[in-house]
Amino acid sequence: MALISMIQKKIGDKDGKIENETILEGISLASVLPGPMAVNVVSFVGYKLGGIKGAFVSIAGVLIPSFVLMLVLSHLYLKFGDIPAMSHFFSGILPAVSAVIVSVGVSMGEKSIRDWPQRLMAVGAASIVAVSKLYLTTIAVLVISGMIGYFYYKQQRSDNPNKAESKPETEIQITEKTWQGIVWMVILIALMGTLTIFYVGQSELINLHRQIFLTFSSMSLTQFGGGYVIIPTMQKIIVDGMNWLSHKEFVDAIAMGQITPGPIFISATFIGYKLSGFWGALNATLAIFFPTAMLTIVCTRFFSQISQSAVLAAVFKGLRSAIIGMILSAAYTIMASSGFTVFTLSVFIIALLMIVRLKIDPVYLIPAAGVAGLLIL
Secondary structure, eight states: OHHHHHHIIIIIIISOOSOHHHHHHHHHHHHTSBSOHHHHHHHHHHHHHHHHHHHHHHHHHHHHHHHHHHHHHHHHHHHHOOOHHHHHHHHHHHHHHHHHHHHHHHHHHHHHOOSHHHHHHHHHHHHHHHHOOOHHHHHHHHHHHHHHHHHHHTTOOOSOTTTGGGOGGGSOOOHHHHHHHHHHHHHHHHHHHTGGGGGTTOHHHHHHHHHHHHHHHHHHHHOBSSHHHHHHHHIIIIIIISOOSOHHHHHHHHHHHHHSSSOGGGHHHHHHHHHHHHHHHHHHHHHHHHHHHHHHHHHHHHHHHHTTOHHHHHHHHHHHHHHHHHHHHHHHHHHHHHOOOHHHHHHHHHHHHHHHTSOOOHHHHHHHHHHHHHHHO
């Protein structure tokens, strides 16, 4: 939700290139698809803005910085062990990120929540998701909210009669081009599956890369509910089954995935790097992110064709309220993980005031909070 909030703040509020409702639709679609929710939403938004090319550019823009940072952290960790300074840096970042999420959630709520049933659904979703971390709970909240939206709003067909006429520009382009893009993505995945062509004659290394690709792509395509859901599955497969990491290394890999400014699935980069250096890291990263991003792009095409349905509009009135509540709940979860100390609460309040009152761009604010963590802690 932190990454999604940054996207909404930049592309929605500041640049005005996409509507809040469209981003909420992307979150709703990503919520019912497997894999990393944030990257799936990014592919949805990129596809809406620029088709297949827009989706690729958006995914690359989100993953490359996290991938590079994780490579650096992986190298330093495997060579020197723990890095306390990095923990202090991200102790400052986490409350600032929470402030960004709160500002985005409130902004979305002001634009999308219009009556008391939606407010109740938002508060209920925030409370339930904050207490329970089970994926089934999240699904139940979304399903119930969608059902409430359907039964309560299905008679209100004239919400915004001109909205359907204002959206043709964001519709999917020529079908032939769409499928050409999908074919190219399949080719890319196939190429990653044969990445070991660089290691001709080294059968063990070829087998290792094949295992890396199949393991991470299958985990991504079968895990619903975002990053935290994949952690127990990854531990069972990577630590207990494959013996690729020790328990301590796995915990540290997840910690680095949490403190880097990207999806928690980026922990796969660390695992791939430990197994086979740069190419192992690249293989694992693409395998865990791109299959579900492709699936999201395919689903987006059909989603766009039914997005004007009166029934779907009613369902999404309920879903949007629940998602906004879940966004605010994410801010609480991040703050709780960093601890409610004088320092974190001070950073949170100052960051929130600077975002809301002074309109400071989070791109500058968040690194500054990290530096404050280094200097003060």
